[in-house]
Amino acid sequence: xxASAPELQNQPKKIAVVxxxxxxxxxxxxxxxxxxxxxxxxxxxxxxxxxxLATVKIGDQEYETGGSVIHPLNLHMKHFIEKIGIHQxxxxxxxxxxxxxxxxxxxxxxxxxxxxxxxxxxxxxxFLRMQMWVESVLxxxxxxxxxxxxxxxxxxxxxLLHAMGGDGFLHLMNQTLEETMLGEGFSQIFLNDIVAPITxxxxxxxxxxxxxxxxxxxxxxxxxxxxxxxxxxxVCSGLLYHSKSDLISARVTSISVKLRxxxxxxxxxxxxxxxIEESGASHALYDVVVIATxxxxxxxxxxxxxxxxxxxxxxxxxxxxxxxxxVHGKVNMSYLGSAEPASKFTVSDILTTDSKGCAINSLSSVxxxxxxxxxxRPPASEDKVWKVFSPQPLSQEQLRDIFISWDSVSETRWLxxxxxxxxxxxxxxxxxxxxxxxxxxxxxxxxxxxMSAIAARNVALLAHHRxxxxxxxxxxxxxxxxxxxxx
Ligand SMILES: Cc1cc2nc3c(=O)[nH]c(=O)nc-3n(C[C@H](O)[C@H](O)[C@H](O)COP(=O)(O)OP(=O)(O)OC[C@H]3O[C@@H](n4cnc5c(N)ncnc54)[C@H](O)[C@@H]3O)c2cc1C
Ligand SMILES: CC(C)=CCC/C(C)=C/CC/C(C)=C/CSC[C@H](N)C(=O)O
Numbered sequence: 001x002x003a004s005a006p007e008l009q010n011q012p013k014k015i016a017v018v019x020x021x022x023x024x025x026x027x028x029x030x031x032x033x034x035x036x037x038x039x040x041x042x043x044x045x046x047x048x049x050x051x052x053l054a055t056v057k058i059g060d061q062e063y064e065t066g067g068s069v070i071h072p073l074n075l076h077m078k079h080f081i082e083k084i085g086i087h088q089x090x091x092x093x094x095x096x097x098x099x100x101x102x103x104x105x106x107x108x109x110x111x112x113x114x115x116x117x118x119x120x121x122x123x124x125x126x127f128l129r130m131q132m133w134v135e136s137v138l139x140x141x142x143x144x145x146x147x148x149x150x151x152x153x154x155x156x157x158x159x160l161l162h163a164m165g166g167d168g169f170l171h172l173m174n175q176t177l178e179e180t181m182l183g184e185g186f187s188q189i190f191l192n193d194i195v196a197p198i199t200x201x202x203x204x205x206x207x208x209x210x211x212x213x214x215x216x217x218x219x220x221x222x223x224x225x226x227x228x229x230x231x232x233x234x235v236c237s238g239l240l241y242h243s244k245s246d247l248i249s250a251r252v253t254s255i256s257v258k259l260r261x262x263x264x265x266x267x268x269x270x271x272x273x274x275x276i277e278e279s280g281a282s283h284a285l286y287d288v289v290v291i292a293t294x295x296x297x298x299x300x301x302x303x304x305x306x307x308x309x310x311x312x313x314x315x316x317x318x319x320x321x322x323x324x325x326x327v328h329g330k331v332n333m334s335y336l337g338s339a340e341p342a343s344k345f346t347v348s349d350i351l352t353t354d355s356k357g358c359a360i361n362s363l364s365s366v367x368x369x370x371x372x373x374x375x376x377r378p379p380a381s382e383d384k385v386w387k388v389f390s391p392q393p394l395s396q397e398q399l400r401d402i403f404i405s406w407d408s409v410s411e412t413r414w415l416x417x418x419x420x421x422x423x424x425x426x427x428x429x430x431x432x433x434x435x436x437x438x439x440x441x442x443x444x445x446x447x448x449x450x451m452s453a454i455a456a457r458n459v460a461l462l463a464h465h466r467x468x469x470x471x472x473x474x475x476x477x478x479x480x481x482x483x484x485x486x487x
Contacts, residue, residue: 011035012287012435012467016273017043017245018252018302021051022067022232023439023452024292025239026076030460031290032243041243042284044275046251049240050233051293053449056410058328058385061368062231065324065387065412067449068366070232072224073138075145076453077235084238087229090371094348098197101357103337105193107347126190130218133184137172137215140165143480144454150483151473153461157427157445159475160458161212169212173445174423177214178207197351201362203447204322204391206354209420216446231369232449250277254303255289255436271436288463289436292456294319294443295428298415307433315428317444319415325388326366327399329406331380342381359398361389383407417447430459437463 015031017024020043028041048054055062070077081087098106109115119127143164154160161169172180177199181191195218196207202217203209209217228234240247254274262268270285293300297314304311333342336350350363365377366387378384388394388402393411427444430437442455465473476482 011038013038014040014042014284014286015288015290015463016252016271016284016286017041017290017292018255018273019043019051019292019300019439020045020047020049020236020240020247021292021452022053022236022239022449023456024051024290025049025236025243025245026080026453026456027290027292027439027460028243028245029080029239030457031288031463032245034460034464037244041245042248042286043240043245044248044250044252044273046249046276048233049247050231050236052414052416053231053233053236054412055231055233055369056326056412058326058408058410061370061385063326063366063368063385063387064227064232065326065410066414066416067232068227069220069225070227070449071219071222072226073142074448074450074453075142076457077450080235080239080453081228083242084235086234086238089227089229089367089369090375091226092348092367092371092375092377095346096349096351097347098193098353099336099350099358099363100353101355104347104350105353123187123190123194126186127194129184130181130186130190130195131222133181134215134218134222137165137212138219140169146483146486147479148454148457148461150486151461151465152476152479153458153465153474155431155462155475156429157441160442160454161445163476163479172211172215175211176208176423177211177217180211180214181207192353196354197362200354201349201351201364201389203417203420204320204361204389205420210423213420213446216448216451220448227369229370235449248275248277250275250282252300252302253281254305256304256306257433258285260285269434287435288467290439290459290463291432291437292439292452294415294418294440295438296415296418304432311432311436316425317422318419320417320419321391322361322414322416323388323390323393324412324414325390325394326408326410327386327388327403327406328383328408329386329403330383331363331386332402332404333380335402343379345380346377347380348377359390359392360394360402361391363388363402418443430455430462431466435463435466 052066054066056065095108097104198221199217202220252275258272259267271289274283348365352358364387428441432438437459439455
């Protein structure tokens, strides 16, 4: 193997990270942590640092148009903001409603006790049982932090999931959320009324996505979600700065292996990264490469000529389109089938059921990325910013249905996350070649900021252990039992 060549026993001299989203910048941060100050880390990013963490300006304020909420137990994201010295956005209490394309079928009250009894009346203990099920998945999920703390890494997404939750987690990847929850005794009505609206707002997909990403989606409706003051993408620029990496504003077009004689005799292998920057095409040699962008149609187009076995530019499976439309205007209460006066309507998140009449996945009143002192979210009677998630761009007619007036519309068409409909096809590997790694393989388990951060730490550890031939830190079984009592 290339990693066993004697000249590789020292530290690598140059590492390339392809992609400057949360995955790539977190990888740069953890690679610096693993390999120390002697290595040069170049991060290639042709667009804005942040990738799918992005904001748009409306009036004088910025609003999140991509990844927006972070779970209170997402420990890497928490660690990043502490390290960078930025803060959580001030919390503005939110209120949820469910819309079936004709009317609001559920509206959260300001009072916890009223919500509790409404849910109990309609769905018995299903709501509480669902929270307990998600908590049990999260409990196992949290094991990854201890494994990573001790330096353990995994060569595939399946091994990583297995280390967290054993066969049970692999089983979640092979079953739909619908099958799993029906099997756990939840009713089809509960799935249609409550679970589907959550999977629709969070992944734009039905309850027939795999049960692992389904659980992550339900966790995305937990209380205590947070965001970063000034915009989530600040984490990416902060990590880039802290990792002391060099940002190269360029698109990588191909990566191939190059052999070079070394001073000591034996030939050394490098990766030649070809890229296009504003001034034209260029290339550079690296010891280690981390790909931190999805290798899928429409997401990136990187050729890997000359590898045996071949590395595809595009792995099987496709990314799901979610269009995020930010509208500054007044919502049309009669579109929501509501007779409530707009001045009293303070719901912030309107989720939708999987019914024919519903062209949108969600409609949310959004707050700016920085919450000014004394800020109160305006009621629906006032002009404010709404975010619509839909599978297709909204037509003028749809806009006229949903809003009575508006003065700005900003549309972002995202190839947002994998289409999780086809059940567990094997995820792509984390290791593409001896010293070339693929972070976004993790998105086939679930796509979320924290998932990219976990994969970033995993590939940095993998790169380090494989460079130094520390096989005992890769793909170890029974870590949970072995580390019990260690922390
Ligand atoms: C609308 C939407 C809402 C979401 N909401 C949430 C949420 O609330 N919470 C949550 O946790 N997650 C959410 N997500 C998911 C989350 O945003 C992603 O999982 C995460 O941002 C992925 O980060 P990444 O760095 O792995 O990939 P990306 O952010 O896609 O970064 C990849 C980068 O690589 C660059 N690139 C592509 N090709 C090349 C090339 N050839 N050379 C060099 N660079 C290249 C791209 O420009 C891009 O910047 C949401 C996603 C979307 C789209
Ligand atoms: C990875 C773990 C354990 C938890 C992450 C939970 C989480 C924050 C999931 C959200 C995933 C996602 C793709 C959300 C998209 S929409 C977000 C928000 N509702 C919005 O309207 O912007």
